[in-house]
Amino acid sequence: MKIHKLEFNKDKKTILTGDRPTGHLHLGHFVGSLRQRVELQNSGDYNMFVMIADSQAMTDNFNNPMKVKSNVMNVVLDYLSVGIDPTKTTIFIQSEVNALTELTFYYMNLVTVSRLQRNPTVKEELKLRGFEQSIPSGFLNYPVSQAADITAFKADLVPVGVDQLPMLEQTNEIVDSFNRIYGETLVRCQPMLADNKKAQRLPGLDGKSKMSKSLNNGIYLCDPTEEVKKKVMSMYTDPDHIKVEDPGKVEDNAVFLYLDIFSTDELIQKYSDYQNLDEMKEHYKRGGLGDVKIKMVLFNIIEEILTPIREKRKYYEEHMDEVKEILRVGTEHAKEIANQTLADAKKAMMLDYEF
DSSP, rough: OOOOOOOOTTTTTEEEEEEEEEEEEEEEHHIIHHHHHHHHHHHHHHHEEEEHHHHHTTOTTOHHHHHHHHHHHHHHHHHHHOOOOOEEEEEEGGOHHHHHHHHHHGGGGGGGGGHHHHHHHHHHHHHHHTTTHHHHOHHHTHHEEEEOOOOOOOOOOOOGGGGGGHHHHHHHHHOOOOOHHSSSSSOOOOOEOOSSSGGGBBBOOTTTBBBTTTTOSSTTTTTTTHHHHHHTTTTTOOTTSSSSSSSSTTOOOOOOOHHHHHHHHHHHHSSSOOOSHHHHHHHHSSSSOOOHHHHHHHHHHHHHHHHHHHHHHHHHHHHHHHHHHHHHOOOOOOOHHHHHHHHHHHTTTOOOOOO
């Protein structure tokens, strides 16, 4: 495949999204953002930028750089395998776009430390990582860095999960402060949430925590069949549903939460004796339907989703030169766009010198 730099169409809205390369992407990423990204890209209505946020990943992996570097290609392969198309979407590496770092530095003057500490997403992440009072300043400034990423590409829309909404709110605060002080230069953004509200925060295999790379409680897009089956069969259901004949609860039952998100009537009919999911739920609630049976239905449905993803990934794993060229061309395009925004910002700040 010959990769060409994409044209930036000023008449289209721009979308920026991305992921931290700290591990393989999982089903939570797929339903929460990846599937939506493919639909948006294929609509042809947007300038699409997908960023591999390696610089941001370093804020809490500064002592383990190999973890970040080794996962960059894993994330790219995940992107390509789900259908992110480099002929329609610009895929780039954050750390290679120097303008993002400089914009972050300028934006830091527009945000107080106390405001950063009040950010709900930051507070949750600090707690999750056990930083307590030993907070790396780089991690605390994560929202500022994200604001630089979004504004550098003048992104109108940012596909996110509900847990990231406070980050976009902070981005718009920075945009408003900059424009108020220096004149209208930056563009405010809006969030794009998954259409299926249940998919906005896919639970982990325990049914309680959000599916997360850091908690290692997810099904990964590259997991082989045997691993997927093992994980599905270990999933949390109803602790009081001990015998097959016992009535079961579908509320807070991880298997049914997943079936709500991934199943269709067609798939339910293909892999069970029921016409739809509601029929299966009613049987489970009155008793007589075992956990193993519902887990096998879910396993087969997930396999139907993952099989073509694995096949596409295999192609790109065998053509890594093509993958590297995709990154090179995409990153060069991202540099051009971000450099122009940086030039506009510096001009507004009267930092455009002529010698």
